[in-house]
Amino acid sequence: MRDTSPMDETGVEQTGSTGTGAACPTPGTLPTSSPAHGAGSPSRDMVATYQVFQRVQEGVVGRSREVREIFAAILSRKHILLEGPPGTSKSTIVRSIARSMNVPFYFIEGSIDLTPSKLLGYFNPGKVLQDSYQREYFEMGPLTQAMEEGGVLYLEEFNRMSSESANLLITPMEEGVINIPRYGQVTALDGFTIICSQNPYDDVGTLQVSRAFLDRVVRVRMDYQSEDEEIEIVRLRSCTDDDRLAKTAVRVTRLTRDTPEIKLGASVRAAIDVVTIVQNLALLSDDELRAEDLADACKMALSSKIWLSETINVTPEEVIDRVIDRARRELGADFYLGEDPDKKKVS
Numbered sequence: 001m002r003d004t005s006p007m008d009e010t011g012v013e014q015t016g017s018t019g020t021g022a023a024c025p026t027p028g029t030l031p032t033s034s035p036a037h038g039a040g041s042p043s044r045d046m047v048a049t050y051q052v053f054q055r056v057q058e059g060v061v062g063r064s065r066e067v068r069e070i071f072a073a074i075l076s077r078k079h080i081l082l083e084g085p086p087g088t089s090k091s092t093i094v095r096s097i098a099r100s101m102n103v104p105f106y107f108i109e110g111s112i113d114l115t116p117s118k119l120l121g122y123f124n125p126g127k128v129l130q131d132s133y134q135r136e137y138f139e140m141g142p143l144t145q146a147m148e149e150g151g152v153l154y155l156e157e158f159n160r161m162s163s164e165s166a167n168l169l170i171t172p173m174e175e176g177v178i179n180i181p182r183y184g185q186v187t188a189l190d191g192f193t194i195i196c197s198q199n200p201y202d203d204v205g206t207l208q209v210s211r212a213f214l215d216r217v218v219r220v221r222m223d224y225q226s227e228d229e230e231i232e233i234v235r236l237r238s239c240t241d242d243d244r245l246a247k248t249a250v251r252v253t254r255l256t257r258d259t260p261e262i263k264l265g266a267s268v269r270a271a272i273d274v275v276t277i278v279q280n281l282a283l284l285s286d287d288e289l290r291a292e293d294l295a296d297a298c299k300m301a302l303s304s305k306i307w308l309s310e311t312i313n314v315t316p317e318e319v320i321d322r323v324i325d326r327a328r329r330e331l332g333a334d335f336y337l338g339e340d341p342d343k344k345k346v347s
Contacts (some may be wrong), residue, residue, distance in 0.1 A: 001127070002338065005228070011293075016115050020177075028138050030252070036038075036206045036232075043152075043159050049075065052071075052100045052101055053067075053068075054070050055100040056093075056096050056097050056100045059096040059099075060092060060096055060101070061089075061225070061229050061232050061236070061338060062087055062091065062226065062229035062232075063093060063235050064227050066089075066220060066222055067093060067097075069220050070082075070093060070094070070097060070195075070220055070294070071097065072216050073220070074097065074101075074193055075192075076218075077190075078129070078193075078195070078217070078218045079173045079193060079194040079195070079196075079216060079217045079218070080196070080216070080217060080220060081158070081195075081197070081209075081214070081217040081219045081220070082094070082196070082197050082198075082217075082222055083148070083198055083199075083200055083219060083220070083221055083222065083302040084197075084200075084219050084221060084222030084223055085199055085200075085201055085224070085264065086199055086267050086268075086269070086270050087099075087266075087267020087269045087337075088115055088222040088223065088224060088225070088267065089222070090156075090197040090222055091107070091154065091156060091224075092197050092198070094154050094197075095154075096150065097152075098151075098152045099155075101191075101277050103150060103151050103152060104145070104146065104149040104150075104151030104152070104154045105151060105152050105193055106145060106146050106151060106152070106154065106250070107154050107155065107156070108142055108153065108154065108155050108156070109156050109157060110155050110156055110157040110158045110159070110160040110161045110196075111157070111160050111161070111269070112160060112161070112162055113193065113292075114161050114162070114165050115162075115164075115165060116164055116168045117141070117342040118141060118164050118165075119141050119142060119143040119168055119169075120141045120144060120146050120168065120178075120180065121138055121140045121141035121143075121150040121180070122139055122141070123138050123139070123182065123183075124137045124138075126140055126141055129208060133182040133183075135183055135184065138180070138183050143168070143169070143172065143178075144178070144180075145187050146185050146188075146192055146194075146309070147176075147187070147189070147190065147192050148170060148186060148188075149177070149189065149191075149280060150188065150189030150190055150191035150192050151191070151192065152193050153192075153194050153195070153198075154195045154196060155194065155195070155196045155197070156197050157197065157198060157199070158197060158198045158209070159198040159199075159207055159209055160195035161207070163207060163210065164205070165330075166207075166209065166213055167212070167213070168203070168209065169194055169208070169213070170213060170216060172188060172192075172194070173194055173216045173217070173231075173243040175293065176188040176192065187251060189232075194217075196217070196256050196320060203262050203321060208233070224254075224257065224267070224268075225250070225268070227250060227254060228290075228307055230250045230253075230254070230256055230268045230271060231243075231246050231247055231250045232270050233268050233272070234246045234250055234268065234271045234275055237272045238272050238275040238276050238279070240275050240279065242275075242336070243338075244334055244335070244336045245275055245278060245279075245336045246271075247331065247333070247334055248294070248331060248335055248336035249271040249274035249275045249278075249298075249326060250271045250328045251268075251330065251331055251333045252274065252302070252320075252323055252324055252327045253265070253266050253268065253270045253271040253274070254322055255326055255327055255330075256270075256302060256306050256320075258264070259311055259319065259322075259323055260309070260310050261308060261314060261319050261322075262306050262307065262309065262319060263307045263308060263309045263310075264306065264307035266301075266302050266307055268299045269305070270302050270305045271301075273297075273300070273301035274294075274301045274302070275342055277297040277300055278293060278294060278297045278303060278336075280347055281293045282298060282338075289338040293335060293339075294324070295321065298320055298324055299316070299317050300321075302320050302323075303316040303317060303318070303320065305321070306320075309327055329343055
């Protein structure tokens with residue numbers, strides 16, 4: 001019998017149900033699509049769940065609250081909105097969770113060019129012209145692939161998508177199904193999860209997220225981490241063993257978030273860039289690292305990552321110089337002034 005459900009403006013048929021109709025998930029059980037799912041007994045399910053949770057925490061520096069909340073949302077079969085400034089480990093945590101659960105993971109960069117057909121899929125035009133509309137000629141998009149495989153669909157910079165593409169997600173999120181003209185119904189396997197992220201401070205090229213969408217997600221707030229955790233991240237990502245360099249780069253970066261002339265400061269990515277640039281400046285120098293090399297590295301790494309207030313008439317470099325001076329006063333003897341004598345390269 002032909003499905004006569006009405007179509008929305010995207011050309012996708014929408015069902016009329018107002019609820020998911022899904023069975024209540026047992027607390028502490030992984031999605032059945034995950035190979036990490038237990039053998040069936042509640043005790044084994046709980047053990048498998050906690051083992052996955054521990055693996056995720058081991059792969060991320062800090063973020064115990066956020067990992068716990070995201071993991072709890074997935075176990076509750078909820079879709080998630082991660083909200084926070086750039087460089088706050090949003091995609092790192094999501095990738096780690098999907099990897100630990102061993103479920104398919106689809107990463108999509110949100111933009112105005114992300115059309116509904118790119119998410120949903122389309123019929124191969126060449127094969128359709130040669131034959132006709134056949135199910136096997138349909139090229140699955142990341143949304144339908146994640147649904148059929150019970151995977152995670154991660155949409156970064158979600159608020160850069162068009163409202164047309166964003167609205168396409170509502171029915172799969174609410175009901176776990178979507179009807180595609182000439183193809184039929186796609187039903188999501190247990191474990192299908194949509195995770196979106198957005199930077200609430202960016203107003204360039206972003207759109208307001210609809211209340212209908214927000215009503216179908218749980219929100220997890222992600223902010224900057226502690227100074228000690230950021231220093232550890234910098235050590236790991238830059239492979240440095242110079243504690244003073246890592247500490248100085250992190251302190252300078254953190255001070256950009258607490259400077260009146262700066263509307264939005266830099267993330268830990270800037271501190272990682274400072275360290276790697278300083279290391280390579282030293283490598284390219286036959287003499288000892290000059291005092292201005294650290295300042296040059298900070299300006300290279302930070303000037304593109306800070307957002308100056310519109311009411312001031314200074315350059316990013318001038319503001320960064322003031323931030324470096326402030327970091328020098330605060331750190332005192334811990335401020336980086338060059339390589340330790342025993343770590344200098346042998347000429």
